[in-house]
Amino acid sequence: MNVVVCVKQIPDPAAPGALDPQSHTLVREGKLILDDSDAYGVEMGLQLAGDAGEVTLVSMAPNQEVSGVRTALAMGAAKAIVVSDPALKGSDALSTAKVLAKAIERVGADLILAATESTDGYTGTTPVQVAELLGLPSVTFAKKVTVSDGKVRVERQTEAGFDEVECPMPCLVTVTAGVVEPRYPSFKGIMAAKSKPVDQLTVADLGLDASSVGAAGARQEITSVAAAEARGGGDIVVDEGDAHERIVQFLEQLKLV
Amino acid sequence: MSIEKVWVLAEAADGSPVATSLELLTQARAMAANVAAVTWGGGAATMAGTLGDYGATVVYDVGDLGGKLPGAPVAGALAELIASGNRPDAILVPATYDGRDVAGRLSAKLDVPVLTNVVGLSVDDSTITSEHAAFGGSLVVKARFTGDGPGIFVVRAKSFAAEASGGGVPTIEQLAVPDLGASAAATVLARHAEERTGPKLDEADVVVSGGRGLGSAENYALVEELAKLLNGAAGASRAIVDAGWVPYAHQVGQTGKTVKPTLYIACGISGATQHLVGMKGSKNIVAINKDQEAPIFSIADLGVVGDVHKVLPKLIEALQARR
Numbered sequence: 001m002n003v004v005v006c007v008k009q010i011p012d013p014a015a016p017g018a019l020d021p022q023s024h025t026l027v028r029e030g031k032l033i034l035d036d037s038d039a040y041g042v043e044m045g046l047q048l049a050g051d052a053g054e055v056t057l058v059s060m061a062p063n064q065e066v067s068g069v070r071t072a073l074a075m076g077a078a079k080a081i082v083v084s085d086p087a088l089k090g091s092d093a094l095s096t097a098k099v100l101a102k103a104i105e106r107v108g109a110d111l112i113l114a115a116t117e118s119t120d121g122y123t124g125t126t127p128v129q130v131a132e133l134l135g136l137p138s139v140t141f142a143k144k145v146t147v148s149d150g151k152v153r154v155e156r157q158t159e160a161g162f163d164e165v166e167c168p169m170p171c172l173v174t175v176t177a178g179v180v181e182p183r184y185p186s187f188k189g190i191m192a193a194k195s196k197p198v199d200q201l202t203v204a205d206l207g208l209d210a211s212s213v214g215a216a217g218a219r220q221e222i223t224s225v226a227a228a229e230a231r232g233g234g235d236i237v238v239d240e241g242d243a244h245e246r247i248v249q250f251l252e253q254l255k256l257v
Numbered sequence: 258m259s260i261e262k263v264w265v266l267a268e269a270a271d272g273s274p275v276a277t278s279l280e281l282l283t284q285a286r287a288m289a290a291n292v293a294a295v296t297w298g299g300g301a302a303t304m305a306g307t308l309g310d311y312g313a314t315v316v317y318d319v320g321d322l323g324g325k326l327p328g329a330p331v332a333g334a335l336a337e338l339i340a341s342g343n344r345p346d347a348i349l350v351p352a353t354y355d356g357r358d359v360a361g362r363l364s365a366k367l368d369v370p371v372l373t374n375v376v377g378l379s380v381d382d383s384t385i386t387s388e389h390a391a392f393g394g395s396l397v398v399k400a401r402f403t404g405d406g407p408g409i410f411v412v413r414a415k416s417f418a419a420e421a422s423g424g425g426v427p428t429i430e431q432l433a434v435p436d437l438g439a440s441a442a443a444t445v446l447a448r449h450a451e452e453r454t455g456p457k458l459d460e461a462d463v464v465v466s467g468g469r470g471l472g473s474a475e476n477y478a479l480v481e482e483l484a485k486l487l488n489g490a491a492g493a494s495r496a497i498v499d500a501g502w503v504p505y506a507h508q509v510g511q512t513g514k515t516v517k518p519t520l521y522i523a524c525g526i527s528g529a530t531q532h533l534v535g536m537k538g539s540k541n542i543v544a545i546n547k548d549q550e551a552p553i554f555s556i557a558d559l560g561v562v563g564d565v566h567k568v569l570p571k572l573i574e575a576l577q578a579r580r
Contacts (some may be wrong), residue, residue: 116299123373126363137442161451167443219404239563244572
């Protein structure tokens, strides 16, 4: 079967994040890497697609950057659609969903996979918005996914434990980190990824109106950005075999023991 | 206040509204004169009294969903109600699994944005401003909603204090779920609850959490033992939940629970932003980590630079001796 995996290229999370001083949106310039949380969806997609099917990546980027997508291609995905357009700068979750939904329509997937949320923006609503725009059912927070007879069977995370959910395909599923162990791209995979097709499209190519996406379509205005009330660090002690006594004292002060 | 109408999604757990929905009803009262709660799953009649007590004058009940996941049918019923001319200025949604599904679907149906990770809300001259925690809570971003209503706000737990208003029993209005075709086809076959002893993670007065620094899944027993001795709950960082050491129900952080206990003890947790956003509201924080540079120390009231494998057993022994 054919699987679409929505992936996001993000600035390296190891580098501190920044907000653009003018627009107050996340700075997403320069080199972008594959969001770690997307590696699980890519791995799950590769396992479920099997030999007869293939995995297509769908991503959106405000610039022409594709290095993160190449990482997922190196893992084994067959091809990618990357929607790149300056008009997408400042897109909110719904604008992103509109773009991804249009791109997915061009592929025709049995199953669409996405992470539960991205590591940099973590709004966590884009996948469900994509499903709604495509008129498809969705199951979020999957910690186990199996497919048989045209249906997915999902163990879905809940407050109390998990639900067993059944859903006919085509459908969209968001997977939690840890759902599978992502493979590392092999040397052969990395070399092969360089020549795999990456279809770069613009907003106009998708037939979307530029005013409905990006900052123009966001309908929210950042009015201020301020440092949160700093929580000062307290005492730091280096354990020399007796630090537990210091903790007990602290518990006594709080009258917890 | 000068907006008219606010709806609050009142998700049920074990037959009662979840705590966050009562927090949101309390806040909704401060924002608008007309506050309605939205329920589903068949518990409207039993929950109505509580919902009224916290400020709902009307309960819109989508009723029993026949095992369907709530996202599509609840969003469908609300979109129908809005299309009929009953349009709220804002819809407040607890940041739960099902809440996010409903908010996402409704946003796409109505073509209105959804604002997530909300930790504060205010109304000024009919403009709604939301506060968002960014970068693990180190920044507070304020955003003004500029579109036509309703604004959909997904709010983190414990952003507001819940206070009963002593309101009367609200009227219950049944909402019908329109035909949604394939989009509502996801069905729950069975529910599984994981066993839990001691207080609930998000209600406990003391939370002891473990992270990658524990070294192995077996060592999580030290965290559980300490939590038990302090009559607290055991939590975990995303790293060890992803690694499969402990069930997801223990996760504290962005994708897990938000906790604000009297005391939070972080054991072998470096303090990724993902984690900090879920616990930095704790009144007191003790951190034990062998890396002096770990970010967790910047917010700890007491930081112990040391090996959890040495400190925890001694601490447990000292507390056992006092019993």
